[in-house]
Amino acid sequence: MEGDYTIGDLVKKLNINKETIRYYEKIGLLSEPKKNANGYRIYSEKDIEMIRFICIIKNFGFSLREISILIHDEILCGNIEDIKRIVEGKINELSVKINKLEETKKLLEKVKRSLLSKDMEGCKDMEIYLKK
Structure with a gap:
């Protein structure tokens, strides 16, 4: 069928x-x-x-x-306001994740620069970040 x-x-x-x-x-x-x-x-x-x-x-x-x-x-x-609320919640959730990823990327870039220049300041920053 x-x-x-x-x-x-x-x-x-x-x-x-x-x-x-x-x-x-x-x-x-x-x-x-x-x-x-x-x-x-x-x-x-x-x-x-x-x-x-x-x-x-x-x-x-x-x-x-x-x-x-x-x-x-x-x-x-159903209600367009319910749909809007759910989508806005998802957007906010993704924004938080993006911000955390951007912070991590900046830290890694700083560590990379520090390692290339043999500057240990980046390692201190990484240690501080990891203790958060």
């Missing part, structure tokens, strides 16, 4: 492994699929779209827990 897919079809179509699909079912991101006469799981176009959505939003940095909230609370189809 058209629109019915096995887990093997999903693996090929979505470039995702079986264990991931089963895990999404286990934690409730995907509803339990119907089974055919042989007992094999059968997936629909809706399941394919849901897996695609999960993969895309996961690549944006959302955790599976956050994705679950978005899906089950129907926030994505």
